[in-house]
Amino acid sequence: MASTNTTAAQAAPAPASAPAAPPAHGANLHVATPAGVLIALGIVYGDIGTSPLYTLRAIFARGPIQEEVVLGSVSAIFWTLTLLTTVKYMLLALRADNNGEGGILSLYALLRRRPTKWLYIPAILGASALLADGIITPPISVASAIEGLQILKPDLNTVPIILAIITGLFVFQQFGTAIIGKLFGPVMLVFFSMLAVLGVVQLLHYPAVFKALNPYYAINLVVNVPGGFWLLGAIFLCSTGAEALYADLGHVGRGNIYFSWTFVKVCLILNYFGQAAWLMQHVGQKLAGQNLFYKLMPDWFLLPGIAICTLATIIASQALISGSFTLIIEALRLRFWPKVRISYPTELRGQAYVPSINWLLYVGCVGVVLYFRESGNMEAAFGLAVTLTMLMTTVLLAYYLYYKRVSVLWIGLLVVVYFTIEGSFLVANLRKFPEGGWLSILLASIMLSVMLIWIRGQRLRNELTEFKDLAEYLPMLKELSNDHSVPKYATHLVYLTKSDNPKCVENGVIYSIFMKRPKRADVYYFIHVETTDDPYTTTYTVQHIMPNELVRIDFRLGFRVDHAINIMFRQVVTDLVKNKEVDITSRYESLNKNEIVGDFQFILLNKTLPTRYLLRGLLSTVMNLYERLKHLGVSEQESFGLDNSNVSIENVPLVIPARPELQLVREEVPAK
Incomplete structure (x- = not known):
């Protein structure tokens, strides 16, 4: 997000692939000119x-x-x-x-x-x-x-x-x-x-x-x-x-x-x-x-x-x-x-x-x-x-x-x-x-x-993805957001989630917020993108899970619409500000009194998978080939149109496999 005041007038135009339907669309489908x-x-x-x-x-x-x-x-x-x-x-x-x-x-x-x-x-x-x-x-x-x-x-x-x-x-x-x-x-x-x-x-x-x-x-x-x-x-x-x-x-x-x-x-x-x-x-x-x-x-x-x-x-x-x-x-x-x-x-x-x-x-x-x-x-x-x-x-x-x-x-x-x-x-x-x-x-x-x-490969990853009940972590998230002993990571922190259930979030998001460097922010955003069967759907819903602290945004985009999340997210935030649903001004006193917009930081999770522990034979081969194809393509940062945003990419485990306990025996260091 830009570090200037966000207003409705500044909302970015729709992406090039997602304008109104073409002339052939809808009522004009049968018309010949x-x-x-x-x-x-x-x-x-x-x-x-x-x-x-x-x-x-x-x-x-x-x-x-x-x-x-x-x-x-x-x-x-x-x-x-x-x-x-x-x-x-x-x-x-x-x-x-x-x-x-x-x-x-x-x-x-x-x-x-x-x-x-x-x-x-x-x-x-x-x-x-x-x-x-x-x-x-x-x-x-x-x-x-x-x-x-x-x-x-x-x-x-x-x-x-x-x-x-x-x-x-x-x-x-x-x-x-x-x-x-x-x-x-x-x-x-x-x-x-x-x-x-x-x-x-x-x-x-x-x-x-x-x-x-x-x-x-x-x-x-x-x-x-x-x-x-x-x-x-x-x-x-x-x-x-x-x-x-x-x-x-x-x-x-x-x-x-x-x-x-x-x-x-x-x-x-x-x-x-x-x-x-x-x-x-x-x-x-x-x-x-x-x-x-x-x-x-x-x-x-x-x-x-x-x-x-x-x-x-x-x-x-x-x-x-x-x-x-x-x-x-x-x-x-x-x-x-x-x-x-x-x-x-x-x-x-x-x-x-x-x-x-x-x-x-x-x-x-x-x-x-x-x-x-x-x-x-x-x-x-x-x-x-x-x-x-x-x-x-x-x-x-x-x-x-x-x-x-x-x-x-x-x-x-x-x-x-x-x-x-x-x-x-x-x-x-x-x-x-x-x-x-x-x-x-x-x-x-x-x-x-x-x-x-x-x-x-996607199905294997989805099968291995663990989802957590978000309600269990809301008190911790609120405490972290208000814990001034933890350095603030960003004013607004944005995660992309694959969970289509607003009550759940994948384990990787929880791991990133609490178990790596603690990420304190004033407002957290969870963004979920659903591809619809209609080609040109461009709708979204907003849920304030914790008012002014945790907001979930669900985009419903047609299969011919460009997933320019940065542009779409900016427009949604502009609308939320206009409706006084969120306050995006910086919480730092010196900036807040001048109504300076707080910084926005996107966190993209690279979910690593230790296939040698979880998969064998053909499944392991498929997953390895899937990872190679993934590296040949563009990054999620580019595919979601986040090139010009503040983005951090973190490696988190897709799943932590149970390993056999090793019977290690301690030996005494011989006296000299």
């Missing part, structure tokens, strides 16, 4: 919108063009976009919003107070796979666009260009996208319009391809065409951005997504069918590594087309990186991820920057580019992880509908249909495991391991 639709085009559809650059090319990468495969593939693409994106995500998932927010972790937060305690497993599985997808999507998207230059110059090495674009993209993250973000919508509008026009031009030459709208051709491909089932691994690439679409609900609102998806889907379908029309005119030939998408462009339009595609893939990558930041922040607030540094480069709602994740993604993207070098090789690593995310979302959606008292028959139908569809895609993608699919599984496994270790 022209500006909102344009923003949705720039934020929501980058991943799924750039999939025409590589989906059909991946299907025909090896064998000759066959009519049954062309019709079956484009039919399967149409019905995948319809059943997965339109029905599951648009009509079902977008309705499972958590106070206006979407995404797998928001959905989990909506369900986590329910009796089913294991639901965190599908939540972290899906989140881990989505983070893995964030490492593979930028390289394959950018590479697919840039490789169009090889049509003009076949011997061009595109790797340096791809790396330069990706490097610039990640370096730019720390500055935010408030300025160029305004261009995202118009650029994507041009891109989708280009998709539609290119498709229509080809369809004019072969309109008969529209017969593939009949699902018979998709079923025939999977059931009757030799090897047709395994093509589902490539067909699935058309829907990889559907999960990101759900996660962006809070940024743009359901109404804007609904309205814009109609336009986007029409453009995608026209382009996919246009590519199929081109293929139908070249039956029997081989693509031989050529980029099918650019075959649709006339020569004079090739350079402008490549430029538009490159901008679109950069926007798609930017949206996915920002989505990864949001996912990590949600995981951190839900205590699924170690505490990491978060900054807010602009005032734009939801614009956060997580340096550790940014550079982790960057290293992963560079590794993918250098290992695979071409987008055609990256396709094998793409898609496998996302199928896991979709399956986990289906599990959580089923429970959401169950708690909404939807008929068990409808829920059973949902599970059967989508487990069949997504399970088939998963099995087909597993065939790509040796060719590169192992990478997405490896990346997802690393992310999952971090989450599991962090969750289990």
